[in-house]
Amino acid sequence: MQPFTKFVSRVAVMDRSNVDTDQIIPKQFLKRIERTGFGQFLFYDWRFDENGQPRPEFELNLPVNQGANILLARRDFGTGSSREHAVWALADFGFRCIISESFGDIFYNNCFKNGVLPIRLSEAEISNLFQLMRETPQLELVIDLEKKTIVAGEDLTINFEVEEFRRQKLLRGLDDIGLTLQHLNKIEDYERARGWIEHT
């Protein structure tokens, strides 16, 4: 995984709450057995009409939101189904950071496995950001995982919290399985203590 340290980007603004993973990646695209290429299906039923034509009014189709690597949404983003395809689609589309008041637990977890940083902010901070983006849609934010800050122009710096182990893994681009296997002897000890046959 690519290490995640600091980046600068404009923000795609999505003024919606309760965006569930069924919306992020609808079920018809879960039949694929690959891990790549899901970006084209991101928010498919919202982005495209019944004939597969883009809906011009949908947030991600607006010219102002093109090329943004940060997604700003209202509370309860990524609730529902465990489908990691939702994060694959967001990442493949270009999003590296999602900012919301709250996230579905499984989605939140899945983000870190794919180099995507979900940032939780308070309701007031989210409202501020929405207001700021309304006033200055082209504003670029600096997401700094080292310092745990979002810098929005010269006047506003927002601190965010992220569990230290998650931060370290993202910063260093560490692979979870590799880390766990460093403790293989402890797994074996545990299995032995439970009385299970030695694994060969």
Add this chain to the structure above:
Amino acid sequence: MNNSEPRTLFEKIWDQHIVYEDPELQTLLYIDLHLVHEVTSPQAFDGLRMAGRPVRRPEFTIATPDHNVPTTDRSLPIVDLVSRQQVETLRKNCREFGIRLYDINSVKQGIVHVIGPELGLTQPGKTIVCGDSHTSTHGAFGALAFGIGTSEVEHVLATQTLPQKKPKTLELRVDGELGYGVTAKDIILYIIGKISTSGGSGYVAEYTGSAIRALDMEGRMTVCNMSIEGGARAGLIAPDDKTFEYLRGREFAPRDFDQAMAQWKQLTTDPDAKFDRVEMFQAAKIAPQVSWGTNPGQVAPVDGKIPHPSDVDDPIEQKSIEAALSYMDLKPGTPINTIKIDKVFIGSCTNSRIGDLRAAAEILHGKKIAPHVSGLVVPGSGQVKQQAEEEGLDAIFKQAGLEWREAGCSMCLGMNPDQLSPGERCASTSNRNFEGRQGRGGRTHLVSPQTAAAAAVAGHFVDVRELG
């Protein structure tokens, strides 16, 4: 981890499964049972292959295709080539990695959360995971069971463990007796309506209280199943005699059952143990529930009305209600029991067990569904299907005008051909009413099997309490 301190049921299971604890990192938790299905596993197996890793404990891993399989004639090949390839891939992966598979023509095939308990694989005190958010179902047995993403599926396959952050504990206590016609499904919809879809976020919920104790195992599974809809990754219920009797004699139940039972009896929350949060509910206040919106927290009693956005103060919530009513094509103030339906779906990991089918059949017995309504009854497993047919329930459904299908997830998520058409309105016993969940443009109302059956007959929602 001082064992003399009072602990909750969750903490007892958690403590028993700690492989390694690092204050700086997460807890490495041992996983006793890993359930695998065709949709969230192919990329995980690919990851193993690329890294040259085996499955650490194939004997703790069980697979079945359930999400995208057709529920029509199983002797025919799957028409959808992409679905077919996904099922074939599961087959190939199970062969290559030595995992037991209950394939499409096995009587033991079914929705993964129905077959786990049915086969006796689900047991008190186990840690159980699956690449599916409704893994919380297995918590009904006093197991710690939660859904994971595909990267975590790969992690469990490779290491039989998961690094986890310890969640907080939430007690959801339901006391008193349920009224006539009120079911486990109504309890959980009611709770989600009160705590909201994010109410349990970051918590493991334990359901307690006399109304929960009074539920049979299937009812408890229905409640725990929808923990995730209330935001909690896992929900559990302490095991008791009902749990033990359910498991006794099942294929994978422990051989020395009495010894296992003695251990399982320790799996209760100690009287002085403290939850991080407690929410209490009165069973007598719970009416049959009907969801009206596009998230499972948007529910109303069947004798209630569609709310006005102005009923709430929060502008974000107002906007959410407006968007939901627009999608659902409903007007504020409409009595729920006047809403007409086009379709009925009885099935899903929430409500597709034999008790659910019996309850629906009891209402449908000798009746016909309304002329403008059609629908599916989809048993949760091959074994449920067999049992229902032995009892003649299939005949009741067919005579009423419903289709009787093969086991699978079916129209709960419409990955197979079982879908709503745009604009169709469905009374569904499933767990999610998200936009397009059952088919693009489809409108889902979550209800109990009883309420779904009664709505099918009347052609609109009715209060099942008035049928008695």
